[in-house]
Amino acid sequence: MGIFSRKKNEEKVIKTKSSFGSNLLNIFSRANLDEAAWQEIEDTLILADVGVKTTKEIILELKQNPVLKSAHSAEDGKQVLKDQLVKSLESTNRELNLNAKPSVIMMVGINGTGKTTSVGKLTNLLTKQGKKCVLGAADTFRAAASQQLQTWGQKSAVEVVVGEENSEPSSVAFNAVQKGLSVSADVVLIDTAGRLHTKNALMDELGKVKRVIEKHATVTEILLVIDATTGQNGLIQARVFTEAVEVTGIVLTKLDGSAKGGIVIAVQKELNIPVKFVGIGESIDDLVAFDPNDFVEGLLN
Incomplete structure (x- = not known):
């Protein structure tokens, strides 16, 4: 538990006015992702300020996911997207370093x-x-x-x-x-x-x-x-x-x-x-x- 951990009912879910999340969800809800769909995904990420380099890395990893290589449910597609975005934000040192005094x-x-x-x-x-x-x-x-x-x-x-x-x-x-x-x-x-x-x-x-x-x-x-x-x-x-x-x-x-x-x-x-x-x-x-x-x-x- 970190210094700023809060009880679950006190946590604030971080929300933005972003539409790119819902746009991506709509695409990943499709049973099959063709090249046109992948292009839509790339355009959506770049327009959302993810950046060209990072976008290409994310798409490369998504394309290798076995769930997306064949027909899949909307729920499975959404879960793959969620997992990939969370993975992109992984860090080992997010805690504030307060080890000295002061x-x-x-x-x-x-x-x-x-x-x-x-x-x-x-x-x-x-x-x-x-x-x-x-x-x-x-x-x-x-x-x-x-x-x-x-x-x-x-x-x-x-x-x-x-x-x-x-x-x-x-x-x-x-x-x-x-x-x-x-x-x-x-x-x-x-x-x-x-x-x-x-x-x-x-x-x-x-x-x-x-x-x-x-x-x-x-x-x-x-x-x-x-x-x-x-x-x-x-x-x-x-x-x-x-x-x-x-x-x-x-x-x-x-x-x-x-x-x-x-x-x-x-x-x-x-x-x-x-x-x-x-x-x-x-x-x-x-x-x-x-x-x-x-x-x-x-x-x-």
């Missing part, structure tokens, strides 16, 4: 993805599990960022370390870690400045923040926040951020507003970076630990 979590991403909001919601999850948290407002370039993070901190009754506007992000991160050490915090969450993945200097700064932190504590997680509605651009962001720092997991926001949802599969399969949390609404409780079975169930029902 464990430092850096949140990174471009502007507008919901990064600061995700810091606040993740703090809410952690404090509900009895973890003592400190927040660091290392986004010193956006005037409202520190105030926004302080508001989130108040909601979970945790201390927020802020710096002067335009001060060095690494110095704020350092001060947050020092505060975490002094109060015996379990987790220090660092909200970094939103940056364009095309700006090398800003990307290099992330590495500096990490190096400064690790002189005094352990960065156990670097979570990249991606807006699900950006589709394949999210993949590009993830690749570039991974080159700057070792991204350990993805927080996928606005999944409730995505008309596609296939980006979840694309990020996981193409980059081998686990989706650890998903944002499914505006409430403070609407950041949930990602569960492949729940996601696929919501997608296909």
